[in-house]
Amino acid sequence: MDLDARRIEAYFAFMEAGSLLQLLVDDQVRRDGNLSYPQFVLLARLADAPDGRMRMTDLADSAVHSRSGLSYQARLLEDAGLIQRTPSPHDDRSVTAAITDAGRDILARVMPGHLDAVRQGFFSVLDDSQVEALAVTLSAVRDRLRTLVPSATQRRRKAAGG
Amino acid sequence: MDLDARRIEAYFAFMEAGSLLQLLVDDQVRRDGNLSYPQFVLLARLADAPDGRMRMTDLADSAVHSRSGLSYQARLLEDAGLIQRTPSPHDDRSVTAAITDAGRDILARVMPGHLDAVRQGFFSVLDDSQVEALAVTLSAVRDRLRTLVPSATQRRRKAAGG
DNA sequence: TATTGTTATACTCTATAACTATA
DNA sequence: TATAGTTATAGAGTATAACAATA
Structure with a gap:
């Protein structure tokens, strides 16, 4: 595949x-x-x-x-x-x-x-090594997404007319 | 940890x-x-x-x-x-x-x-091996959850009084 | 002027129960 | 009797916009 x-x-x-x-x-x-x-x-x-x-x-x-x-x-x-x-x-x-x-x-x-x-x-x-790998990769994904998806405060500023 | x-x-x-x-x-x-x-x-x-x-x-x-x-x-x-x-x-x-x-x-x-x-x-x-690992582990998790979470049809049978 | 928080309002999604129709 | 699908109804969650108050 x-x-x-x-x-x-x-x-x-x-x-x-x-x-x-x-x-x-x-x-x-x-x-x-x-x-x-x-x-x-x-x-x-x-x-x-x-x-x-x-x-x-x-x-x-x-x-x-x-x-x-x-x-x-x-x-x-x-x-x-x-x-x-x-x-x-x-x-x-x-x-x-x-x-x-x-x-x-x-x-x-x-x-x-x-x-x-x-x-x-x-x-x-999942075995222990898979749990470990998931913790690492999903944390990285979460952090990446936080930078991409605007926070509530940011969305609000934008809506206010920025 | x-x-x-x-x-x-x-x-x-x-x-x-x-x-x-x-x-x-x-x-x-x-x-x-x-x-x-x-x-x-x-x-x-x-x-x-x-x-x-x-x-x-x-x-x-x-x-x-x-x-x-x-x-x-x-x-x-x-x-x-x-x-x-x-x-x-x-x-x-x-x-x-x-x-x-x-x-x-x-x-x-x-x-x-x-x-x-x-x-x-x-x-x-994510690098290629991490993608591969995610595909494997998340598919396993999804299949496991499918066995645990009742489908719409199963929920309905239960509600009907089975 | 900008920021904080709430509220009024409206909308989407989902589910339960009641119903019709077919197997 | 059991299954397939729809609908009426209700409820939860979320957002936008308007608002009041403070920085």
Whole structure:
């Protein structure tokens, strides 16, 4: 098989595996934590951030969201008591989102089953060297795509008339 | 870095790369062919099938759609003249969807730019052996996920009370 | 003037359930 | 009875544009 055909094969396999894995983990976070996947991702990002806090704009950019989309999800998470939004200390325009104890509890409840599902659906067919190779190549692809796909902030600047 | 951490890294890189690549190609098929990505996928599947035809149920299963979701997309594609639905010859319950000449034209117009976008966003950071490895591992993952995630038909049977 | 965040609004996608028709 | 497909309906997610407030 020539290289071009290999590329197309890899690309479609990637997209389809992505759709299927989405369905799998969507289901898991819904069942085990009553969360949508976008909500799970936001919680996981916050939990990983220093102090469990991030500025709304940075969170939107990091999660590939428009700001309005993030505001929508943040409202749902805040109504559920899983995050809290407060004015930022040094810039009164900004809002800082922080994961709450309840948010961390939910995440702790969901994570084990989540990793189990991913292990079963994804890693069970790979050996250690393949996992290593995937971590390397997919990180490179992700970084490359970040440079190509405009962030929420960049899209907004463009729309404003730049 | 231990293997578990490597796995988590690979998983999140995979999901984020998937989201970003979606944004990139969504945009491309919209601009170049006035298609949504789900519509592009359906056209590409049909174009690849023998005679450019597939039964609706098989198309739904292969594209990870519910049947109603497929009916919706099929109506849009048919209204645009890109596919045509006709009763199946040997089973009057079934409907066969076929890509039209106009559908093939659109696909021919979109594909080069599509592969270009994927090349730039995805393959430009990979060497030949990495592409080869990705094709192998991602195909295995996709096949594994297909066994785990119920198809549209299976989900329907379950809902009916099987 | 530029940036931050929210909201009003509209649109796309998807699914469940109910329905018709055929095997 | 089981399967194929459609439609009515509803809900989630996202984006654009308009807005208010602060830098």
